[in-house]
Amino acid sequence: MSELLIKNGRVFDPINSINGDIMDIAIKNGKIVDDISLSPDTKVIDASSMIVMPGGVDAHSHIAGSKVNSGRIMCPNDSRSGIEKRTKITRPCSGYTVPNTFAMGYRYAKLGYTTVFEAAIPILHARHTHEEFGDIPIIDKGGLVLFGSNWQVMEAVRENDIEKLAAYIAWGLSASRGYGVKIVNPGGGEAWGFGKNVSGLHDTVPNFDVTPAEIITGLAKANEMLHLPHSIHLHCNLLGKPGNYKTTIETMKLLENIKPSMDRQVVHITHMTFNAWGGTNWGDFESKADAVADYLNQHDHVTVDMGQLIFGNATTMTADGPMQYANARLLATKWTNGDVELEDASGVVPLSYIRKMYIHDIMWAVGLEVALLTKNPWQVLLTTDHPNGGPFVNYPEVIALLMSARKREEEMLKLSNKMRDRTTLSGIERELDWYDIAIKTRASHAKILGLTDHGKGHLGAYADADVTIYHINPDQVDAGREHATVKKAFEKPAYTIKDGEFVVRNGEITATPEGRTFWVNASVPEEDNTRLMKDLRLKFRKYYSINLANYMVQDNYVKHPVVIKAGGS
Ligand SMILES: [Zn+2]
Incomplete structure (x- = not known):
C-alpha cells in the first residue's frame, strides 16, 4: 500500500476552485485522498515554495x-x-x-x-x-x-x-x-x-x-x-x-x-x-x-x-x-x-x-x-x-x-x-496568472473532454494521483517581469507523479509505467443498429478493401483500457 504526502505546496486546482492555497495533497494507492494517517512507510515531499498542479x-x-x-x-x-x-x-x-x-x-x-x-x-x-x-x-x-x-x-x-x-x-x-x-x-x-x-x-x-x-x-x-x-x-x-x-x-x-x-x-x-x-x-x-x-x-x-x-x-x-x-x-x-x-x-x-x-x-x-x-x-x-x-x-x-x-x-x-x-x-x-495557466493546461482540457468525473484534471478526492510540482515560488516571482524564470520552471518540473508514482524528478525520467487508454462504448436502440449494419455489410462487400470482420480493433490491441459508457436510451 503506497502512500505519499505532498506538504505545504501552493496548490492550483481550478476544478475545485483552489487558487494558490497552501495545502497538503495526500495520495494512497494511486488516488488522491482527503487525508492519510502518517506511517513510517509514508513518503513525504516538502513542496513549500513550490507550485502544485494536477498532471x-x-x-x-x-x-x-x-x-x-x-x-x-x-x-x-x-x-x-x-x-x-x-x-x-x-x-x-x-x-x-x-x-x-x-x-x-x-x-x-x-x-x-x-x-x-x-x-x-x-x-x-x-x-x-x-x-x-x-x-x-x-x-x-x-x-x-x-x-x-x-x-x-x-x-x-x-x-x-x-x-x-x-x-x-x-x-x-x-x-x-x-x-x-x-x-x-x-x-x-x-x-x-x-x-x-x-x-x-x-x-x-x-x-x-x-x-x-x-x-x-x-x-x-x-x-x-x-x-x-x-x-x-x-x-x-x-x-x-x-x-x-x-x-x-x-x-x-x-x-x-x-x-x-x-x-x-x-x-x-x-x-x-x-x-x-x-x-x-x-x-x-x-x-x-x-x-x-x-x-x-x-x-x-x-x-x-x-x-x-x-x-x-x-x-x-x-x-x-x-x-x-x-x-x-x-x-x-x-x-x-x-x-x-x-x-x-x-x-x-x-x-x-x-x-x-x-x-x-x-x-x-x-x-x-x-x-x-x-x-x-x-x-x-x-x-x-x-x-x-x-x-x-x-x-x-x-x-x-x-x-x-x-x-x-x-x-x-x-x-x-x-x-x-x-x-x-x-x-x-x-497577463494570465498561475490559476489561468492551470486552467489552460489541465483543468479545461479535462473538462471539455468529460474526463473530470474519470479522475483527470483535478486533485479532488478519488482523482487519479497525477500531480506536477514546479520549482517556482509564486510569492517571489513576478511572472510579467521574470518570464525567463517562468519558462524554465515549466520546462523542468521538480516532480511529475503518475498514479502516485514518481515518473520524473528534476527533469529526469525515474519510472516508465504503461498508460491507460480511454474509449467510449455507446449503446443505441437495436433497430437503429440493425438498419446500419445492413448498409455497412453492403459497403464493405462492394467498396472496402478489407472485410468487415477484420476491421474492428480487437481488445488485445488496447493496453489498459478504461471504457466509458454512453448512450441515449
Ligand atoms: Zn490537430
Whole structure:
C-alpha cells in the first residue's frame, strides 16, 4: 500500500476552485485522498515554495498513427535531431517535430503532462494508432475519431436519419476503440477524392448532395443523442485560407440552438491560429482574432484551443487533404496525401515558420490574441496542435508569452511591422496568472473532454494521483517581469507523479509505467443498429478493401483500457 504526502505546496486546482492555497495533497494507492494517517512507510515531499498542479492534460495533439508515421518517413532529417541516449530505464529518443514513440511519452511527462489525446484517428487505421499508444510510455491516452467525410455519415445526414447516424458513431467508436467525434473540413476530405474541395459551409459535397453545414449539425445532434462525454471536435472548413474567420463564426452560429446533453460545450473548435484570418488573399492577410474573441465572449456553447505557432520547424499533418495540397503548392515543398477508402483523406507537409515573414508573424499573433482577448480562461485551451503549430515541447514558451506582456513585446521586436499593423497584439496588456495557466493546461482540457468525473484534471478526492510540482515560488516571482524564470520552471518540473508514482524528478525520467487508454462504448436502440449494419455489410462487400470482420480493433490491441459508457436510451 503506497502512500505519499505532498506538504505545504501552493496548490492550483481550478476544478475545485483552489487558487494558490497552501495545502497538503495526500495520495494512497494511486488516488488522491482527503487525508492519510502518517506511517513510517509514508513518503513525504516538502513542496513549500513550490507550485502544485494536477498532471497536465492535452486534449489535442498528434502523437500516434498513420499521419505521424508519414511525417517520420518524410523527415529523415528530423530523426537526426533531438537525440537522447538510452539510460538504465529509458529507451533511446530521437526527433523534434515527429519524435519517436518513446520520446512522445517521456517528453510529455518531463513537462508535467500525464494525459494526452490524439486528435485524428481514421477508423480503418485505428489499429496502428493503438499499437503506437502501447509503445508510448507513462501517459494515459485516448483518441478522437474522424467522421466528417465518411460516406455513411453523409448518407445518413442526407436522409435526415439522425438515429442511424448515432448508430454509426457508436459503431465507429467501438470499431476504433475511440473516444469522440472529430470533424475535419467536413465534406472536403471526400470531395478531395475527386480533386475538389468544398468552398464553404453551404457548398454541396460532390456526389453526396449534402453541405458541410448539414454534416456539422447532424453530427452535433447525434453526438448529444448519444450523451458522449466530449462534444463534437471540429476543424472548420476553409482552414488555412485568408478571410476564413467568417466561416469560423458562421460555424459557431450554426450550433447556437443545439442543447448539450451534459454540462459542457456543444462544439470544440480546434487550432484557432489557423481559423481566425481576415483579408482576401496573402497580400492583405490580417488577423481577425478580435472578431472571433468577441463572439466567444458572448457565447458559451463553444470552446477552442490555440494551436499556437512556434517559429522553427513543424511537420503539418491533418485529415484536410486539399488544404495540405494547397500548402505544398504555395510553399513549393514536399507533400503527401492519403486516402482512407470510404472515410477521410489526409495530408502531410513539413515546413518552417520563419520570423519576419509577415504571414507567419501574423499567425503567431493570432493564437495569442484569441487566448488573451477571450475573457473566460476556460474557453481557450493552450495547445500548439502538435506538430502543426509547433512541437509540444514548446508549451513553456507559450505559457511565458501568456503571462508576460513584456515577453510579448520583446518577441514582437524580432518580427515584421506588418504584424503590429494587422493584429491587436501590441495593444493587449492582459497577463494570465498561475490559476489561468492551470486552467489552460489541465483543468479545461479535462473538462471539455468529460474526463473530470474519470479522475483527470483535478486533485479532488478519488482523482487519479497525477500531480506536477514546479520549482517556482509564486510569492517571489513576478511572472510579467521574470518570464525567463517562468519558462524554465515549466520546462523542468521538480516532480511529475503518475498514479502516485514518481515518473520524473528534476527533469529526469525515474519510472516508465504503461498508460491507460480511454474509449467510449455507446449503446443505441437495436433497430437503429440493425438498419446500419445492413448498409455497412453492403459497403464493405462492394467498396472496402478489407472485410468487415477484420476491421474492428480487437481488445488485445488496447493496453489498459478504461471504457466509458454512453448512450441515449
Ligand atoms: Zn490537430
